[in-house]
Amino acid sequence: MANVTGSSEPQRDVGASFGTAATEYAADRAVGAPSEGGPDGVAGRSQLSLAFRRFLHHRMALVGLTIFVLLVATAFIAPHFWKWGYADITPEFATSPDAAHPFGTDTIGHDLFAQVLIATQTSLKTAFIVTVIATILGTVIGAVAGYYGKLADAALMRFTDLVLTVPLLALLLVLANILSKQSGNYLYIAIIIAAVFWTYLARLVRGTFLSLREHDYVLAARAIGARDRRVIFRHMIPNAMGPIVVNATLTVANAILIESALSFLGLGIQPPEVSLGSLINNGQGAATTEWWLFAFPSGVLVLIILAVNFVGDGLRDALDPRQTRVRA
Amino acid sequence: MTPFVLRRVAAGIVILFVASFLTYVLVSESGDPLATLKANPHTTQATIDAARARLGLDHSLFERYWLWLSHFVQGDFGKSTQGGPVEPQLWERLGVTMKMVLPATLIAAVIAIALGILGAVRQYKPDDHISTTLAYIFYATPVFVLGILLKDFVAIKINNAAGHTALFTVGDSTPGFTGSFGARMLDDVQHAVLPVLTLVLVSYAAWSRYQRASLLDVLNSDYVRFARAKGVPRRRVLVKHALRNALIPVTTVIALDFATIIGGAVITEIVYGWEGMGQFLLGGLTGPLTPDVNVVQAWLVITAAVVILFNLLADITYAALDPRIRYG
Numbered sequence: 001m002a003n004v005t006g007s008s009e010p011q012r013d014v015g016a017s018f019g020t021a022a023t024e025y026a027a028d029r030a031v032g033a034p035s036e037g038g039p040d041g042v043a044g045r046s047q048l049s050l051a052f053r054r055f056l057h058h059r060m061a062l063v064g065l066t067i068f069v070l071l072v073a074t075a076f077i078a079p080h081f082w083k084w085g086y087a088d089i090t091p092e093f094a095t096s097p098d099a100a101h102p103f104g105t106d107t108i109g110h111d112l113f114a115q116v117l118i119a120t121q122t123s124l125k126t127a128f129i130v131t132v133i134a135t136i137l138g139t140v141i142g143a144v145a146g147y148y149g150k151l152a153d154a155a156l157m158r159f160t161d162l163v164l165t166v167p168l169l170a171l172l173l174v175l176a177n178i179l180s181k182q183s184g185n186y187l188y189i190a191i192i193i194a195a196v197f198w199t200y201l202a203r204l205v206r207g208t209f210l211s212l213r214e215h216d217y218v219l220a221a222r223a224i225g226a227r228d229r230r231v232i233f234r235h236m237i238p239n240a241m242g243p244i245v246v247n248a249t250l251t252v253a254n255a256i257l258i259e260s261a262l263s264f265l266g267l268g269i270q271p272p273e274v275s276l277g278s279l280i281n282n283g284q285g286a287a288t289t290e291w292w293l294f295a296f297p298s299g300v301l302v303l304i305i306l307a308v309n310f311v312g313d314g315l316r317d318a319l320d321p322r323q324t325r326v327r328a
Numbered sequence: 329m330t331p332f333v334l335r336r337v338a339a340g341i342v343i344l345f346v347a348s349f350l351t352y353v354l355v356s357e358s359g360d361p362l363a364t365l366k367a368n369p370h371t372t373q374a375t376i377d378a379a380r381a382r383l384g385l386d387h388s389l390f391e392r393y394w395l396w397l398s399h400f401v402q403g404d405f406g407k408s409t410q411g412g413p414v415e416p417q418l419w420e421r422l423g424v425t426m427k428m429v430l431p432a433t434l435i436a437a438v439i440a441i442a443l444g445i446l447g448a449v450r451q452y453k454p455d456d457h458i459s460t461t462l463a464y465i466f467y468a469t470p471v472f473v474l475g476i477l478l479k480d481f482v483a484i485k486i487n488n489a490a491g492h493t494a495l496f497t498v499g500d501s502t503p504g505f506t507g508s509f510g511a512r513m514l515d516d517v518q519h520a521v522l523p524v525l526t527l528v529l530v531s532y533a534a535w536s537r538y539q540r541a542s543l544l545d546v547l548n549s550d551y552v553r554f555a556r557a558k559g560v561p562r563r564r565v566l567v568k569h570a571l572r573n574a575l576i577p578v579t580t581v582i583a584l585d586f587a588t589i590i591g592g593a594v595i596t597e598i599v600y601g602w603e604g605m606g607q608f609l610l611g612g613l614t615g616p617l618t619p620d621v622n623v624v625q626a627w628l629v630i631t632a633a634v635v636i637l638f639n640l641l642a643d644i645t646y647a648a649l650d651p652r653i654r655y656g
Contacts, residue, residue, distance in 0.1 A: 162347055264472050264595065265595070277470075284472075288480050298476075302470075
């Protein structure tokens with residue numbers, strides 16, 4: 001009974017944001033070389049398949065994954081079959097949800113269902129780009145700092161501190177203010193958010209690398225003459241994959257939240273493009289009279305974040321039970 | 329310890345200096361404060377020149393930064409583009425933000441620690457499941473959705489039930505309100521309830537999960553099991569042995585989050601129309617006559633200094649409370 005509801009187990013993010021805690025955590029975390037089902041091990045069960053089995057036992061993570069996949073599929077497929085485009089002006093305006101407009105229409109006559117679909121797409125695309133850029137950047141910078149140590153470490157970590165010192169939203173506001181005057185395109189917004197988000201992963205990877213580089217298999221690889229690049233990419237990064245993957249999932253959720261906050265402030269996605277944040281912003285003035293304008297985009301937003309967080313918790317339990325993370 | 333603190337203070341000052349320079353350049357380049365003036369066809373060249381001279385825009389960017397810096401180190405925050413000195417505004421805004429953030433952080437910390445202890449002690453019991461579910465929901469709800477819900481639905485219901493305005497939804501106090509000290513306090517509280525509640529709900533969720541996880545960690549440790557084994561009563565083990573250690577990580581996390589939020593709970597301030605630090609920054613970036621670089625700089629040095637200071641305090645407390653941590 002106890003392990004059926006594994007969903008209560010994961011420790012909800014928010015980690016201490018200083019290097020020592022991460023280092024300490026990394027140091028007492030036993031990271032072994034990947035065992036591809038050794039001779040005396042369980043036949044055919046790699047670390048990956050073990051992790052996969054642990055993930056499948058995490059009920060809420062599976063629910064989250066299902067909801068997330070359904071949302072993604074709906075957001076990208078449904079617009080092709082839906083009778084209204086997101087920018088179409090329908091003859092009905094400010095109608096409450098009915099058969100023709102399941103989410104109602106806004107005061108201009110936009111079909112809200114079509115808009116929410118496209119807005120969800122925008123949010124997901126933004127989050128995807130942020131996650132890819134921030135993960136690659138954070139991993140490489142953290143790996144270089146942790147592997148080489150000394151001057152490279154000091155320089156890169158002071159730079160990370162600098163980015164972290166200026167509170168997140170301030171940096172985003174300034175950058176968004178500069179860029180959104182040229183374009184409110186989701187690509188720009190994603191690059192801006194990624195420019196800040198890599199810092200968390202860089203610290204995490206650095207901490208992990210500081211402990212990994214003391215391991216014998218790293219020494220062995222170097223002893224037989226492997227180049228630094230090979231040691232980092234072939235031996236160390238695969239062993240640091242747990243924290244990296246978990247962090248990437250949580251970056252998806254945080255990126256969606258930050259993007260919607262920026263758009264809510266009018267500094268993110270610009271009209272005629274829509275994002276969940278800008279739809280909620282449009283809907284807030286009429287939250288009591290035309291409740292659907294506020295309720296549907298908000299509901300979808302909360303649902304996405306919940307789903308992603310559950311997946312993240314499941315992954316953390318499966319890959320890296322001791323990991324903690326800094327919240328933006 | 330002392331060399332460590334001194335080194336960190338020195339590094340903090342350097343980071344602050346670099347951050348102030350970068351922000352100055354970024355903000356100055358993000359737009360032209362005279363754009364609206366120039367767009368007006370009735371403005372003569374002489375007026376524009378006079379305004380340029382008044383704002384010091386006839387100097388180069390580096391000269392302007394140097395001027396700002398030399399005034400700043402003497403405690404002069406300069407003038408805003410609107411003409412008035414920045415400093416009195418800054419303290420006023422900081423005061424408004426503190427009225428919201430200080431009670432919110434205290435209440436959220438108490439709730440989070442209490443629920444975290446409850447969740448760990450009664451792991452997987454119904455009350456743990458309820459508190460976990462609520463924490464997940466609040467953690468996934470963006471602050472603007474929560475704020476609008478409380479403002480447009482909860483507050484209106486309560487005010488209708490009370491028959492008068494029991495909870496104000498706009499501003500931090502009634503403008504021009506005079507009365508006894510008690511009456512003014514009551515007015516402040518009536519304004520603060522909703523924004524404080526909003527901030528409490530978004531912050532407690534993550535903290536309580538963190539507290540729960542760290543207490544569970546400690547409760548499963550050898551020394552707690554040993555204390556139980558030698559017959560120390562459960563309650564005494566919890567209070568004297570476990571809690572003392574389990575509180576360390578969560579206090580540092582709360583301290584760091586508090587530091588970040590001094591920069592203004594921008595969105596909460598906007599939803600409830602509070603003129604705090606967040607709106608101060610936003611006004612310096614997006615209002616008329618912007619970018620208002622002196623305003624943004626004043627905001628930055630205060631918030632960045634608080635972030636650096638609290639980071640240091642968190643590290644010191646951490647080391648003082650946990651003798652296993654040593655700073656070289």
